[in-house]
Amino acid sequence: MAEPGEAAFGSRPARRAKVDRIFDHNPDTRSLFLTPIDSRPVRFVPGQFISIAIVLPDETRTRAYTIASRPEDGAPFEICFNRVVNGRGVEWLFQRQVGDALDFIGPFGSFTMERPPDADLVFIADGTAIAPIRPMIHRVMSMPNHRRVNLLYVASKPEHLLYRDEFESYAASTPQFAFDTMIAARTEMHERLLEEVDRRWVKADADRTRQFYVCGVGKGVVAIRDVLRSAGYERRAVHYEQW
Amino acid sequence: MAKLKVIFENGDPERVVEFDPAKAPFHHDGQPGSILDVLLGHKIPLEHACGGNCACTTCHVIVKQGLNDLSEATEQEEDMLDKAPGLTPSSRLGCQAVIEQPDAEITVLVPRYTINQVSESAEDEEASTRDG
Numbered sequence: 001m002a003e004p005g006e007a008a009f010g011s012r013p014a015r016r017a018k019v020d021r022i023f024d025h026n027p028d029t030r031s032l033f034l035t036p037i038d039s040r041p042v043r044f045v046p047g048q049f050i051s052i053a054i055v056l057p058d059e060t061r062t063r064a065y066t067i068a069s070r071p072e073d074g075a076p077f078e079i080c081f082n083r084v085v086n087g088r089g090v091e092w093l094f095q096r097q098v099g100d101a102l103d104f105i106g107p108f109g110s111f112t113m114e115r116p117p118d119a120d121l122v123f124i125a126d127g128t129a130i131a132p133i134r135p136m137i138h139r140v141m142s143m144p145n146h147r148r149v150n151l152l153y154v155a156s157k158p159e160h161l162l163y164r165d166e167f168e169s170y171a172a173s174t175p176q177f178a179f180d181t182m183i184a185a186r187t188e189m190h191e192r193l194l195e196e197v198d199r200r201w202v203k204a205d206a207d208r209t210r211q212f213y214v215c216g217v218g219k220g221v222v223a224i225r226d227v228l229r230s231a232g233y234e235r236r237a238v239h240y241e242q243w
Numbered sequence: 244m245a246k247l248k249v250i251f252e253n254g255d256p257e258r259v260v261e262f263d264p265a266k267a268p269f270h271h272d273g274q275p276g277s278i279l280d281v282l283l284g285h286k287i288p289l290e291h292a293c294g295g296n297c298a299c300t301t302c303h304v305i306v307k308q309g310l311n312d313l314s315e316a317t318e319q320e321e322d323m324l325d326k327a328p329g330l331t332p333s334s335r336l337g338c339q340a341v342i343e344q345p346d347a348e349i350t351v352l353v354p355r356y357t358i359n360q361v362s363e364s365a366e367d368e369e370a371s372t373r374d375g
Contacts, residue, residue: 051292108292110326
């Protein structure tokens with residue numbers, strides 16, 4: 001059982017969850033399935049995150065982890081993360097075992113999709129940044145007569161393309177869902193993604209009615225935002241979250 | 244030395260910090276030298292649910308004095324602030340607003356409510372209704 005982390009959240013009351021299940025997507029990427037001990041559901045909107053108390057020997061930090069499962073799935077809910085250099089938070093999470101407890105608050109965040117907009121949708125993600133987008137896509141695909149959906153997903157290795165079977169299944173079942181992947185080294189990932197975005201949704205046609213949901217690591221997200229907005233897409237049609 | 248005064252709308256006592264901006268970072272969350280960084284480094288709490296990464300609005304502050312002594316808001320910060328309840332023309336995100344001037348005198352108000360407190364209240368009401 002993990003040490004309590006209530007102190008990390010100031011006056012805001014924390015909730016405690018236990019680790020129900022662990023799934024390793026690959027050696028560097030893991031999902032934890034968490035069930036609140038108080039049995040109250042965690043009500044969230046696709047795209048939101050929780051803030052977890054990371055109990056380190058010298059201090060307790062709070063770190064945000066996006067909920068990768070669907071609100072409709074209920075408990076346990078899933079968070080997904082990967083190892084990063086000097087990432088003390090994720091290393092702590094990698095040490096959690098089934099049955100361990102952790103404290104969290106939330107959900108938080110406004111990179112969300114409650115109801116799909118009445119527009120063609122483009123989702124762009126790299127690596128674990130698919131986490132907020134996955135429940136958004138499930139939400140869209142559960143709606144009757146949804147608009148066309150494009151998912152452009154980039155990773156540094158094929159095994160880092162997460163939940164691939166789910167997206168391929170959607171693509172196989174309807175022409176309204178297009179799933180495209182790219183494999184690129186981390187150093188050139190954003191440049192290649194930017195070129196692809198420019199080619200597909202800026203230069204290919206004059207349609208500027210699409211809505212974009214972009215999530216990824218680093219400044220590449222902001223660069224995509226700028227390309228799209230400067231090409232004529234409305235500011236509020238380009239939703240993004242930079243990790 | 245720069246001076247940062249914090250007023251808490253929830254009635255908590257005011258706090259004043261004097262610091263040298265050149266010595267930033269003071270903590271590990273938020274932009275180095277940001278309001279969040281300075282406050283946490285001096286053991287003054289300011290919510291920052293996303294870890295100070297400009298991904299939520301829990302560190303929303305309203306600048307009462309010294310707005311021009313802060314770094315200019317980026318488009319990303321402005322996009323995020325659009326979603327903050329109680330937005331004002333002098334609103335900033337504590338994790339992004341960097342105190343740049345060595346002799347800056349900044350006063351900020353920490354609003355009583357964040358968007359999450361609003362939603363949590365709504366959730367509690369819904370839960371109590373469902374539970375009868």
